[in-house]
Amino acid sequence: MIAQHIINPLNNDYHQLETWSAAAGLAEATERIELIGAVKPFFFHPAILAKIALGIDEISHGQFSINLISGWYMPEMEQAGLIIRAHNDRYRFSRKWLRIVKALWGDENVSFDGDYFRIKELHFHPGPIARPHPRVYLGGESEPARALAADEADVYLINGRPIELIREIVADLRRRPRRNVRPLRFGTAGSRARELLEAESADFIVVIYSSPGWNRTWASSFSVNIKARSWRVAGSWCQILTSPFRCARSCRNIIRPDTAR
DSSP, X not given: XXXXXXXXXXXXXXXXXXXXXXXXXXXXXXXXXXXXXXXXXXXXXXXXXXXXXXXXXXXXXXXXXXXXXOOOXXXXXXXXTOOOOOHHHHHHHHHHHHHHHHHHTTSSOEEEXXXXXXXXXXXXXXXXXXXXXXXXXXXXXXXXXHHHHHHHOSEEEEESOXXXXXXXXXXXXXXXXXXXXSOOEEEEEOOOOHXXXXXXXXXXXXXXXXXXXXXXXXXXXXXXXXXXXXHXXXXXXXXXXXXXXXXXXXXXHHHOTTTOO
16 A cells, blocks of 8 residues: 655655555556555545546556545645645545546546536546456545445455454444445555554554665564454455555565566
8 A cells, every 4th residue: 555645744854755656656566466545535636536546557457446545644735735624524525536536437428516526528548457446445433434435435444453343343334335336345454653563462464664774574473463363353354565655665675576676
């Protein structure tokens, strides 16, 4: 998963890769690994993002997905002069945004006239290689987030919670009616913080951690095995390898070590 930030939230002076160009570059380097680009819908008109995602879907041979993020890192919103919306309005915006994106991925003429967007008979070629469209991941534990996931997501992500809470969340989402005809799947995402790797009780799976002059993959096999086994019992379907904010070379080393530079 490639984080969606325009400045680095760890330290604004650190370098920060742009999500979509980085995803396109990584897509060229793999034929099997699923790449997930996190996207904050407030950064992109849905038609622009839908087209960019289709391009990466083509490069990756159908191995590209998006993770819809309705939250934010406030300093980058303020510094970029972007509209700052209240919590529930963010999810209303995300719902409209995602429906337009999925319609544009659906090989149809799309027209829309609403509070946030206006689109007139827009049709993209080619359509997606991934069928019926690139997979949509979505997280968030508020009621608007869960409702949106139940309606529109393919995979609902839960961030490193205790097993009992994961079971409760999964049960709640499974009880809800679905607008999407396919069953909702569930995933658990690990932490990116190095200190969590050093604590056996930490809720994580695997982390790539990068700092100047030091790039390596960290994993505690004991914790990974115990957590992964427990999460599967709780109903989790996938586990996510998360990327830090400055790890283009690290990611390429994992995907294609013989050609990394």
